Amino acid sequence: MIPVSKIAIGVSALFLAACSKAPEPAKTVAVAEPPTGSIVRLDPGLDALIAPDAKIEKVSTGYKFLEGPLWRSQGSLWFSDLVGNVVHQWTPDGKVTDVLNPGGYDGKDLPADGYNGPNGMAVGPDGNVALCQHGNRRIVTLAADKKVTPLVEKFDGKKLNSPNDVVYSPDGALYFTDPPFGLPKQDEDPAKEIKFNGVYRFAKGKVEAIYKDLARPNGIAFSPDFKTLYLSNSEATHRLWMRCDVAATGPLTNCKVFADATSSPDQGVPDGMRVDSAGNVYASGPGGLWVFSPEGKHLGTIKTPEGPSNCSFGDDGKTLYITAVSSVYKIRVNVAGAKPAYN
Numbered sequence: 001m002i003p004v005s006k007i008a009i010g011v012s013a014l015f016l017a018a019c020s021k022a023p024e025p026a027k028t029v030a031v032a033e034p035p036t037g038s039i040v041r042l043d044p045g046l047d048a049l050i051a052p053d054a055k056i057e058k059v060s061t062g063y064k065f066l067e068g069p070l071w072r073s074q075g076s077l078w079f080s081d082l083v084g085n086v087v088h089q090w091t092p093d094g095k096v097t098d099v100l101n102p103g104g105y106d107g108k109d110l111p112a113d114g115y116n117g118p119n120g121m122a123v124g125p126d127g128n129v130a131l132c133q134h135g136n137r138r139i140v141t142l143a144a145d146k147k148v149t150p151l152v153e154k155f156d157g158k159k160l161n162s163p164n165d166v167v168y169s170p171d172g173a174l175y176f177t178d179p180p181f182g183l184p185k186q187d188e189d190p191a192k193e194i195k196f197n198g199v200y201r202f203a204k205g206k207v208e209a210i211y212k213d214l215a216r217p218n219g220i221a222f223s224p225d226f227k228t229l230y231l232s233n234s235e236a237t238h239r240l241w242m243r244c245d246v247a248a249t250g251p252l253t254n255c256k257v258f259a260d261a262t263s264s265p266d267q268g269v270p271d272g273m274r275v276d277s278a279g280n281v282y283a284s285g286p287g288g289l290w291v292f293s294p295e296g297k298h299l300g301t302i303k304t305p306e307g308p309s310n311c312s313f314g315d316d317g318k319t320l321y322i323t324a325v326s327s328v329y330k331i332r333v334n335v336a337g338a339k340p341a342y343n
Contacts, residue, residue: 037288037304037329046291046300049280049335056304056331059321060090064113066323067272068165070121070129071314073343078121079323080104082134085117087142090328092315100142104182105135115181120165120220120272120310123342125172132163134182139163139174139202152176155200155207158193165220165272165310168341173203173250175210175229177217199231201250210252211244219272219310222246223279223294224338230258230281232270238262239269241283243296258296261285272310274320276335282320284308289322304329313337 037056041047064083071077077090078099087100103118110116116135124130128141130151137160138153152174153160162182167175179197183189187197199211199220211217211231219232219241229252231242240260244252258281261270266287273283279294288303289311302308306324314321317336322329 037302040288040301040303041299042301043293043297043299045293045297049276049291049299050302050331050333054332056302056322056329058305059328059330060094060096061327063088063326065115065309065325066328067309068118068120068132069310069312069321069323069328070123071312071321072123077312077314077321077328078129079328080118080121080131082115082117082119083113085135087118087121087131100131100146100148103131104133107135110135111184114184115162119163120176122166122168122174123340124168124174125342127342130166130168130174132166132176134162134164137162137182139166139176152200152202152207155194155198155209159191161192161194161197164218167220167222169222169226169246169250170341171203171248173201175199175201175220175222177220177231179216179218179234181216199252203250208250210250211255213255214242216269219270219283221273221275221281222338222341223275224277226341230273230275230283232273232283232285234269234271236269239264239286241270241273241281241285241292259283259290259292259298261290268307271308272323274311274313275338276313276333277317277338278335279338280335282311284310302331 063081067082068080085102087103089099105116119132139151141149161178161180164177180186196212198209201208214233216234218234221230229244239262241258243258244255264286268286271284281292283290288301289308291299308322308324311322
């Protein structure tokens with residue numbers, strides 16, 4: 001999530017083979033901080049998802065702008081520093097190491113403090129991680145040996161804008177959003193080649209634009225049965241989440257508004273999200289991480305000290321890790337996260 005104040009001045013939140021540097025020595029950024037933040041309970045149904053005594057904890061801090069958390073089956077959390085241009089790994093002992101540096105942009109032409117770095121990640125059918133790279137304007141795969149391979153770079157012969165978030169379906173198809181956040185002037189940037197900001201499906205070497213009706217498509221997530229695709233729109237004047245039916249071959253149908261936060265007095269826009277195994281949606285939005293029932297009822301909000309950008313279920317599936325501006329937070333939940341297509 002990129003603060004509304006920055007959207008207002010033209011920058012919003014929100015591969016040439018990328019080269020990884022030798023891993024840096026392990027370092028401890030922050031561990032065992034006291035509980036922080038709060039939980040706003042709007043409906044009794046939230047108590048079944050988050051216990052009344054649940055606490056928000058800060059587990060790591062000191063970054064520039066965090067995004068794209070991904071829990072790894074080996075027992076670690078990967079996350080992106082979108083401004084710092086690094087993919088980091090955090091382990092429960094508090095150690096933080098670099099996975100890929102530079103992580104999203106290998107050139108020198110873009111502003112050093114821009115949203116040029118890495119963003120969303122998802123594990124694919126081969127075990128490699130698909131990684132969105134804003135500055136390089138592509139999606140790559142990151143192998144176990146940290147080898148980077150371009151996966152998706154163009155649509156209809158034109159360079160992508162700045163791929164933001166990704167998710168796999170069980171058939172191996174990759175779904176991703178492509179807003180203009182990585183371009184210095186966004187829609188007005190002379191380097192922008194695609195006129196719209198789309199949602200895409202990549203399968204069998206083909207890129208298909210499956211949704212073009214959101215001005216700022218951002219977060220993306222599947223329901224537990226993979227029959228519904230959720231999309232967030234990070235437009236300051238239309239802060240909402242969509243839900244669409246997904247056919248077996250990929251087209252989106254019956255798209256409708258799932259929830260609308262446009263009238264919220266809090267700052268922030270819809271961003272990354274995850275769905276639990278019961279179909280409840282945890283979505284970054286104005287003022288915190290909004291929790292919705294499968295029907296779209298706003299049950300409550302997890303309010304971290306900094307505006308959240310995304311989240312990921314980890315540990316035994318019942319720890320929700322939340323990336324915010326400079327820190328990673330966690331909270332225990334009662335319902336495990338939905339299992340991804342691959343892990």
